[in-house]
Amino acid sequence: xxxxxxxxxxxxxxxxxxxxxxxxxxxxxxxxxxxxxxxxxxxxxxxxxxxxxxxxxxxxxxxxxxxxxxxxxxxxxxxxxxxxxxxxxxxxxxxxxxxxxxxxxxxxxxxxxxxxxxxxxxxxxxxxxxxxxxxxxxxxxxxxxxxxxxxxxxxxxxxxxxxxxxxxxxxxxxxxxxxxxxxxxxxxxxxxxxxxxxxx
Amino acid sequence: xxxxxxxxxxxxxxxxxxxxxxxxxxxxxxxxxxxxxxxxxxxxxxxxxxxxxxxxxxxxxxxxxxxxxxxxxxxxxxxxxxxxxxxxxxxxxxxxxxxxxxxxxxxxxxxxxxxxxxxxxxxxxxxxxxxxxxxxxxxxxxxxxxxxxxxxxxxxxxxxxxxxxxxxxxxxxxxxxxxxxxxxxxxxxxxxxxxxxxxxxxxxxxxxxxxxxxxxxxxxxxxxxxxxxxxxxxxxxxxxxxxxxxxxxxxxxxxxxxxxxxxxxxxxxxxxxxxxxxxxxxxxxxxxxxxxxxxxxxxxxxxxxxxxxxxxxxxxxxxxxxxxxxxxxxxxxxxxxxxxxxxxxxxxxxxxxxxxxxxxxxxxxxxxxxxxxxxxxxxxxxxxxxxxxxxxxxxxxxxxxxxxxxxxxxxxxxxxxxxxxxxxxxxxxxxxxxxxxxxxxxx
Numbered sequence: 155x156x157x158x159x160x161x162x163x164x165x166x167x168x169x170x171x172x173x174x175x176x177x178x179x180x181x182x183x184x185x186x187x188x189x190x191x192x193x194x195x196x197x198x199x200x201x202x203x204x205x206x207x208x209x210x211x212x213x214x215x216x217x218x219x220x221x222x223x224x225x226x227x228x229x230x231x232x233x234x235x236x237x238x239x240x241x242x243x244x245x246x247x248x249x250x251x252x253x254x255x256x257x258x259x260x261x262x263x264x265x266x267x268x269x270x271x272x273x274x275x276x277x278x279x280x281x282x283x284x285x286x287x288x289x290x291x292x293x294x295x296x297x298x299x300x301x302x303x304x305x306x307x308x309x310x311x312x313x314x315x316x317x318x319x320x321x322x323x324x325x326x327x328x329x330x331x332x333x334x335x336x337x338x339x340x341x342x343x344x345x346x347x348x349x350x351x352x353x354x
Numbered sequence: 355x356x357x358x359x360x361x362x363x364x365x366x367x368x369x370x371x372x373x374x375x376x377x378x379x380x381x382x383x384x385x386x387x388x389x390x391x392x393x394x395x396x397x398x399x400x401x402x403x404x405x406x407x408x409x410x411x412x413x414x415x416x417x418x419x420x421x422x423x424x425x426x427x428x429x430x431x432x433x434x435x436x437x438x439x440x441x442x443x444x445x446x447x448x449x450x451x452x453x454x455x456x457x458x459x460x461x462x463x464x465x466x467x468x469x470x471x472x473x474x475x476x477x478x479x480x481x482x483x484x485x486x487x488x489x490x491x492x493x494x495x496x497x498x499x500x501x502x503x504x505x506x507x508x509x510x511x512x513x514x515x516x517x518x519x520x521x522x523x524x525x526x527x528x529x530x531x532x533x534x535x536x537x538x539x540x541x542x543x544x545x546x547x548x549x550x551x552x553x554x555x556x557x558x559x560x561x562x563x564x565x566x567x568x569x570x571x572x573x574x575x576x577x578x579x580x581x582x583x584x585x586x587x588x589x590x591x592x593x594x595x596x597x598x599x600x601x602x603x604x605x606x607x608x609x610x611x612x613x614x615x616x617x618x619x620x621x622x623x624x625x626x627x628x629x630x631x632x633x634x635x636x637x638x639x640x641x642x643x644x645x646x647x648x649x650x651x652x653x654x655x656x657x658x659x660x661x662x663x664x665x666x667x668x669x670x671x672x673x674x675x676x677x678x679x680x681x682x683x684x685x686x687x688x689x690x691x692x693x694x695x696x697x698x699x700x701x702x703x704x705x706x707x708x709x710x711x712x713x714x715x716x717x718x719x720x721x722x723x724x725x726x727x728x729x730x731x732x733x734x735x736x737x738x739x740x741x742x743x744x745x746x747x748x749x750x751x752x753x754x755x756x757x758x759x760x761x762x763x764x765x766x767x768x769x770x771x772x773x774x775x776x777x778x779x780x781x782x783x784x785x786x787x788x789x790x791x792x793x794x795x796x797x
Binding site: 177178181184188196197198200201202203205206209210213214217 | 440441442443445466528529531547548575576577578580597630631633634637684687688690693
């Protein structure tokens with residue numbers, strides 16, 4: 155196990171911010187590889203695993219692109235106490251105001267994004283467009299698992315990734331040659347995938 | 355019918371990759387029946403093997419009720435859904451026993467899509483002396499029959515036969531992860547990633563949907579159901595766990611559709627432990643009611659937690675299974691180990707809980723004394739009737755003689771499935787394709 159990589163994943167270590175981004179990029183590559191290889195898996199797409207992978211992908215992408223709210227995926231850094239209104243972060247680190255992003259400081263780092271209010275705890279409330287169900291309905295046997303939406307999960311990140319490939323070259327120039335772990339060859343080897351991403 | 359046979363052959367040769375021939379032996383579920391007399395295992399190849407405990411005999415006191423193979427049968431076959439171009443694995447995800455009501459034994463076994471009710475019964479007598487057919491079953495020439503006789507039952511070698519009595523199919527779009535028999539012994543539930551269905555044992559062409567968390571737009575999906583279980587005594591109550599680390603308790607008397615929970619168990623996240631993988635490691639892989647029905651136990655990637663049904667805001671006990679892995683999460687994500695689904699079990703008196711780990715280690719936690727022990731299930735370290743030696747993982751600093759360092763752990767040897775006898779200190783531990791049965795030593 156690479157200690158340096160592990161510490162970077164936890165937000166520690168020297169050159170913290172750059173290590174974050176390199177690590178985030180690496181996690182993005184690994185996650186894309188997992189989603190891609192899941193398509194050929196015996197037994198069909200595993201919804202649970204792919205959901206978890208997509209959540210990791212989302213967090214890592216936010217950190218890599220330096221998006222505000224991306225820091226929610228990481229342990230809080232010591233700093234001034236959080237402002238009273240942390241409502242925005244409750245729903246899983248939605249992007250903050252650009253001003254806060256420019257400051258480079260996470261807002262409400264101690265606020266757990268997973269903690270929900272009583273209203274949110276009602277699962278039915280989370281699905282505004284939920285169809286009414288008949289009580290004795292047996293799910294139709296021909297129902298589609300809709301796992302084709304894995305491709306559309308990727309399309310969500312798509313706009314970020316053509317940018318990702320551009321940024322990566324910039325990052326490679328900025329750092330020492332030995333340090334780069336965001337391998338262009340890795341992305342290229344996921345051949346059909348990178349083509350699809352660029353097309354998005 | 356020939357056509358069916360051909361299809362099966364095509365299915366098998368098309369789907370079975372010979373390089374994973376031994377993968378079929380990997381045990382995927384272990385379960386004692388309600389008396390502990392029988393122990394069932396299911397494997398990736400769709401087979402069920404049932405072990406029966408020997409009657410204790412005065413002649414051989416050291417063979418204290420050992421388990422021997424009682425019955426083996428093929429429960430599920432690989433299937434191919436041509437319409438959706440989907441392969442359906444034959445792997446047995448769960449086995450659950452029904453309480454015994456007559457001489458036969460009944461169990462439910464399920465793969466990703468289909469639940470089956472199997473009857474396991476003994477036959478030790480055979481009718482002999484038919485009028486119209488001879489001993490081989492061939493019809494006799496009527497002109498040769500000169501007398502009338504009544505067939506009599508004669509003893510024969512014991513034969514154990516398993517027959518599928520019910521097949522509950524076509525009710526799950528997603529992969530079934532749990533089945534649970536209700537305490538009314540008339541119904542059971544099956545849970546997949548997004549839905550839970552209630553079945554009556556007698557009715558196979560209908561099930562009642564009691565939980566549905568599928569969002570109208572799948573792109574809004576944020577959590578899935580990971581496990582579900584009925585309360586041991588209250589036939590109206592069940593719990594289900596989610597990939598977000600929460601548990602919902604539902605009461606079927608409140609409404610026909612239990613999308614609204616009666617209780618919601620969630621522990622606030624510790625912000626100092628947050629990482630890219632916080633969400634994955636908080637996903638609950640197993641949930642089990644205590645025998646008393648007062649507590650539930652949950653397993654996530656690094657811990658086992660005990661919850662009091664009367665307290666929803668945090669667990670009453672948290673046990674660290676292998677916290678030394680917390681700093682390795684990135685590598686465990688890379689090699690997919692972070693997705694391993696460990697199960698957890700109570701002992702008969704709810705005083706000890708047990709769960710598995712890597713390197714063929716499994717852990718026991720005594721809830722009263724707060725002591726814990728790590729044991730290993732391996733051939734080299736356990737000869738028959740030898741006492742298991744506690745193991746220790748060295749997390750840093752100087753490694754002592756018998757300790758094993760974290761980096762030497764074998765992550766391909768994982769113990770996901772264990773079972774505890776309902777009343778005695780006998781445990782069954784599945785280590786890949788080997789089953790270990792350990793008993794308390796009696797002097």
